[in-house]
Amino acid sequence: MSEEERSFVEAARREKRAALEAAGVPAFAYRFERSHRAADAVEAYQDDMGENGPEVAVAGRIAELRSHGKTTFLKLEDGSGRIQIYLRRDQLGDAYDVLTHLDLDDHVGVAGRLFRTRTGEVTVRAGSLTLLSKSLRPLPRGKTQDGGADGSVTYGGLSDPEVRYRQRYADLAVHREVRAVFQLRARAIGWIRRYLDDLGFLEVETPVLQPLYGGAAARPFTTHHNALDMPLYLRIADELYLKRLLVGGLERVYEIGHDFRNEGMDRTHNPEFTMLEAYQAYGDYHDMMALVEGLVSGVIQECLGTLRIERYGTTLDFTPPFARIQFIEGVRERCGLDLRTATDEEMRALLRSRGNAGEDLATLTGGRLQDEVFKTVLEPHLVQPTFVLDYPKPLSPLAKEHRDDPALTERFELFVGARELANAFSELNDPDDQRRRFEDQVRQRAAGNEETQPHDMDYIRALEYGMPPAGGVGIGIDRLIMLIADQPSIRDVILFPAMRPEG
RNA sequence: GGGGGCGUAGCUCAGCUGGUAGAGCAAGGGACUUUUAAUCCCUAGGUCGUGGGUUCGAGCCCCACCGCCCUCACCA
Numbered sequence: 001m002s003e004e005e006r007s008f009v010e011a012a013r014r015e016k017r018a019a020l021e022a023a024g025v026p027a028f029a030y031r032f033e034r035s036h037r038a039a040d041a042v043e044a045y046q047d048d049m050g051e052n053g054p055e056v057a058v059a060g061r062i063a064e065l066r067s068h069g070k071t072t073f074l075k076l077e078d079g080s081g082r083i084q085i086y087l088r089r090d091q092l093g094d095a096y097d098v099l100t101h102l103d104l105d106d107h108v109g110v111a112g113r114l115f116r117t118r119t120g121e122v123t124v125r126a127g128s129l130t131l132l133s134k135s136l137r138p139l140p141r142g143k144t145q146d147g148g149a150d151g152s153v154t155y156g157g158l159s160d161p162e163v164r165y166r167q168r169y170a171d172l173a174v175h176r177e178v179r180a181v182f183q184l185r186a187r188a189i190g191w192i193r194r195y196l197d198d199l200g201f202l203e204v205e206t207p208v209l210q211p212l213y214g215g216a217a218a219r220p221f222t223t224h225h226n227a228l229d230m231p232l233y234l235r236i237a238d239e240l241y242l243k244r245l246l247v248g249g250l251e252r253v254y255e256i257g258h259d260f261r262n263e264g265m266d267r268t269h270n271p272e273f274t275m276l277e278a279y280q281a282y283g284d285y286h287d288m289m290a291l292v293e294g295l296v297s298g299v300i301q302e303c304l305g306t307l308r309i310e311r312y313g314t315t316l317d318f319t320p321p322f323a324r325i326q327f328i329e330g331v332r333e334r335c336g337l338d339l340r341t342a343t344d345e346e347m348r349a350l351l352r353s354r355g356n357a358g359e360d361l362a363t364l365t366g367g368r369l370q371d372e373v374f375k376t377v378l379e380p381h382l383v384q385p386t387f388v389l390d391y392p393k394p395l396s397p398l399a400k401e402h403r404d405d406p407a408l409t410e411r412f413e414l415f416v417g418a419r420e421l422a423n424a425f426s427e428l429n430d431p432d433d434q435r436r437r438f439e440d441q442v443r444q445r446a447a448g449n450e451e452t453q454p455h456d457m458d459y460i461r462a463l464e465y466g467m468p469p470a471g472g473v474g475i476g477i478d479r480l481i482m483l484i485a486d487q488p489s490i491r492d493v494i495l496f497p498a499m500r501p502e503g
Numbered sequence: 504g505g506g507g508g509c510g511u512a513g514c515u516c517a518g519c520u521g522g523u524a525g526a527g528c529a530a531g532g533g534a535c536u537u538u539u540a541a542u543c544c545c546u547a548g549g550u551c552g553u554g555g556g557u558u559c560g561a562g563c564c565c566c567a568c569c570g571c572c573c574u575c576a577c578c579a
């Protein structure tokens with residue numbers, strides 16, 4: 001960018017940088033020995049200390065700057081919060097001149113004693129001031145009325161969602177509540193890891209680049225390996241690799257990582273997202289329900305300190321056990337239709353009567369119609385945490401047939417706020433059955449269903465060695481974080497959400 | 504992909520039936536030795552998303568394109 005194209009604001013900052021460097025003041029220092037974080041420094045002051053509080057050294061961005069001539073107040077913001085700095089020409093001498101070349105957003109270090117101003121704010125009386133990094137581009141910050149820990153009010157400021165997502169660094173820099181979302185996210189994921197570790201699960205890493213994709217119904221991203229001169233797919237699920245590990249004798253495994261699905265984007269879908277999958281040998285989907293109840297209720301208690309939270313205009317209660325409802329029974333209670341015996345035409349008629357007038361209804365058959373009926377009549381009502389059990393077989397090519405009903409599978413999904421949060425089943429481990437299901441998937445693909453799974457021969461080979469009976473579960477971590485952090489869009493819980501390139 | 508909305512100063516926004524662009528904050532200069540959305544005086548800052556068109560004249564009307572948001576479709 002040429003000098004002419006830069007804004008006048010940036011030009012002024014560059015001139016200050018030049019003036020500082022001409023005076024021998026580096027614009028970008030190497031390090032600063034910090035004694036306290038801002039919030040800790042404020043805590044370190046006791047009222048009986050008067051004007052002679054402890055000596056502290058703090059560092060941060062200049063978030064507020066008020067110059068009164070021979071004195072200046074500024075506020076430093078660091079990871080812990082803000083602390084006020086009081087600077088006087090008669091105490092700083094020539095160093096006070098540096099101040100005239102500082103701007104909002106510069107990083108500085110300050111050393112001095114703590115005192116309380118006559119308006120009651122714990123403040124550092126600066127004995128020294130060190131420029132640590134010059135900010136050459138002003139942050140899009142508003143004007144903040146600092147009301148303490150979380151009571152601050154910002155006037156103006158960055159609100160354009162496009163800029164917030166594209167320039168997340170600026171969004172984070174000016175919004176401590178955005179930083180808090182990602183701190184909460186890390187805390188939640190950390191707790192989930194400990195929960196699984198304590199239950200004897202082994203955290204593993206399986207390939208992101210796969211010669212065949214599988215484990216879910218989705219279109220993949222495709223790439224190419226030059227040395228091998230072959231196509232590779234970014235994984236859409238971890239499932240088939242994790243179950244190979246069960247064959248290998250790793251009895252409890254889990255992975256938290258990114259899956260990639262080449263599909264639409266909206267407030268609950270990002271093309272890459274974080275998935276937790278866990279598999280437990282010698283268990284079934286009932287064990288997975290207990291695992292999910294413990295995990296979801298535990299992480300909510302950990303992060304929010306309660307199991308009853310206000311969301312979607314109501315109170316959600318995560319106290320186990322969660323509600324349970326049969327897929328077939330649930331649909332029948334809502335609309336009277338028995339999916340076990342309903343014909344395709346009956347299902348289409350019901351869907352049309354419920355206003356679901358997708359013009360491709362006529363092309364849907366069997367399982368996909370059943371799924372559509374479920375989504376139309378039952379799913380919108382699943383606001384409280386609810387397990388939906390025993391899905392029809394055609395919907396679940398990797399799930400074990402139900403022990404009491406060959407038309408169903410032993411599968412459940414957990415819904416919260418009418419949104420799917422987890423998906424689990426008793427894992428299909430009969431290689432011959434699995435082979436037939438793959439072949440059926442291939443037939444569906446030939447018939448035009450693009451979201452079927454390819455036939456994975458190596459996976460069949462693994463099953464032939466004998467996979468123990470097992471329960472498995474997948475949990476969409478981003479959606480779980482949306483629920484915990486009370487964020488309406490997946491983009492608010494992903495640091496750098498997918499965006500079109502800037503024009 | 505369909506429908507709707509939006510795009511104006513660094514940020515947040517105004518801008519009338521079409522007459523050549525405004526405010527607050529931020530910025531620059533000045534005053535001010537306990538301020539806190541500091542205050543006071545002065546100043547500067549814009550190819551109005553991009554490209555066409557209509558018009559004597561377009562931020563405003565028309566067309567196309569780009570980007571974002573909402574919604575529907577798609578999507579375990």
